Amino acid sequence: MEIKKLEVQKSEVHNSEVHNSEAQKSEVHSSLLYLDYCATTPIRPExxxxxxxxxxxxxxxxxxxxxxxxxxxxxxxxxxxxxxxxxxxxxxxxxxxxxxxxxxxxxxxxxxxxxxxxxxxxxxxxxxxxxxxxxxxxxxxxxxxxxxxxxxxxxxxxxxxxxxxxxxxxxxxxxxxxxxxxxxxxxxxxxxxxxxxxxxxxxxxxxxxxxxxxxxxxxxxxxxxxxxxxxxxxxxxxxxxxxxxxxxxxxxxxxxxxxxxxxxxxxxxxxxxxxxxxxxxAVEEMGQEMERLKSLRDELQKRILDTVENVRITCPTVPVLPHVLHLTVADVLGETVLLELDRESICVSAGSACSSGSAEPSPVLQAMNVPDRFIHGSLRISLGKDTTQKDLDRFVDTFAGVVAQLRNMLPSSFPQIPTGV
Ligand SMILES: Cc1ncc(COP(=O)(O)O)c(C=O)c1O
The missing domain is CATH 3.40.640.10 (Type I PLP-dependent aspartate aminotransferase-like (Major domain))
Structure with missing residues (x-):
């Protein structure tokens, strides 16, 4: 299909103010690991x-x-x-x-x-x-x-x-x-x-x-x-x-x-x-890019399952968007995981709505009958054009540490419902 090219010129903004803010942005964001591409995507510079x-x-x-x-x-x-x-x-x-x-x-x-x-x-x-x-x-x-x-x-x-x-x-x-x-x-x-x-x-x-x-x-x-x-x-x-x-x-x-x-x-x-x-x-790059993201997503899923116990993949055997990994983690709150990851400059989404201080499980997960022990620990990790192999290491290490730390804080009286429930 011949797609008419719109005129988009690269690197043509020469204003020094813009250059300054670009420099500040890269300083602030140099360590940011953005894995929330379903929420929104960074605009392409061009x-x-x-x-x-x-x-x-x-x-x-x-x-x-x-x-x-x-x-x-x-x-x-x-x-x-x-x-x-x-x-x-x-x-x-x-x-x-x-x-x-x-x-x-x-x-x-x-x-x-x-x-x-x-x-x-x-x-x-x-x-x-x-x-x-x-x-x-x-x-x-x-x-x-x-x-x-x-x-x-x-x-x-x-x-x-x-x-x-x-x-x-x-x-x-x-x-x-x-x-x-x-x-x-x-x-x-x-x-x-x-x-x-x-x-x-x-x-x-x-x-x-x-x-x-x-x-x-x-x-x-x-x-x-x-x-x-x-x-x-x-x-x-x-x-x-x-x-x-x-x-x-x-x-x-x-x-x-x-x-x-x-x-x-x-x-x-x-x-x-x-x-x-x-x-x-996006459409021109879709074939290759989605293949790349799917393989990163699949590897991320495997490594999370290999590293952290009691994690449940939300849609394990049905067709899912190639860049999305949704999971639920037993015995933790998704929002707390999100905030702890954010302290380490990793951005993901937790998929629950907070109203009047109480975290309600997402209606989507409720409709899917996600088991009680998992439903509050919902996380959506969505990959995008800046996601690389190296990011997987950083995510898995940080995520495993955060979940272990949060689970350690659970009182010993915390009800241990079998994960199969
Ligand atoms: C499935 C779906 N529909 C609609 C919207 C709303 O789009 P917009 O943010 O452009 O209003 C979103 C945004 O997250 C979405 O994910």
Missing amino acids: VAQAIARTIEQIYGNPSSLHQAGRAAKKTLEAARETFAQLLTAKPSEILFTASGTEANNLAILGALKHPDLVGCHVITTVIEHPAVKNAFRELESRGHSVTYLPVNEQGVVQVEDFVDALRPDTRFVSVMMANNETGALQPVNEIAQICRSRGIVMHSDAVQAFGKVPIFVNDLPVDLLSLSAHKVYGPKGVGILYVKRRTKLFPVLFGGGQEKGLRSGTENVALVHGAAAAARM
Whole structure:
């Protein structure tokens, strides 16, 4: 596939202030081991430079008819073309929003504004990101009947459960492509095919999956698909929504009618330009890079299991995003492990929500029936382009030390539930 190259020049920022802050950054971060690429990714320097250049030089409003406006419009449309090519869509099927969250909200709330869909039955899953889950809660408050599909013990939605949940009045379905905590891939293709055969509108949140696994809409019968640029070394604050031609979508924001009237607000040309450049690089490098990360991830998993007792791999035998390792550790709190690793300048994610001082296990792990002794010790380690073999040594050594130290602090009266429970 010929992908039009966006103009991204390397090392062209000469401002001394920027050089100073770069130097400070490398000093501060020289020992930082960032293993939280599912949360966000560092922007590629060449993308940041392309954005800086565009902010300065392409400042016109894409809706203006004069040459400054036309230059902005051209940049915006080139970015649209890039996303269309990457997804095998048409440029007219790509909308830009200000986040993956907004893309999800527009897809879900916008599709269900159709007068024929008032009060219809809709289906989603118990493992969706809050940007989908809370949009469905909103649908409930608007009178829709919502089915939240369960998952199996490895966090995967079962197609049979989906088929069982279908009703004559089911008109909209949203199932994520890969879960943001466990990385588990979901059977979106099979579910989308069933939806297509029944005329049900299908949305998928592909924010975590994009740039990690191939996604081509000419081969995937979804009507709506959400992406976010900051997961693929692009800027924060750019969402992308694929809207298949003829899908009935209504705006949820009102204003000047940009983005075919579906997402009013002056387009963020510079960030969208950077988002397209980052996405193109992610997709071009995907094959090799994901193979590299998968082999690092598999080795990390093995070494952790060889070194630390009573660690449970969350999705051991189902397809998972190649760069994600989710595990639970018996007899420790994931948040405490996270904070202790952070003291050693290692960044990972703990996958639980802290509310009013008490750490609640993640709803995703609860839905998977993770055993009691493990469920509070949840950790997500996600690798990325700066992860190297050497990082594995540092992580495993530090992690083993942290877990041993925390377990030593347990009172002897701590209930020793058998790990098989
Ligand atoms: C699966 C999933 N959907 C949606 C989002 C939200 O994207 P954004 O941060 O661009 O709003 C995220 C971000 O973590 C995500 O992981």
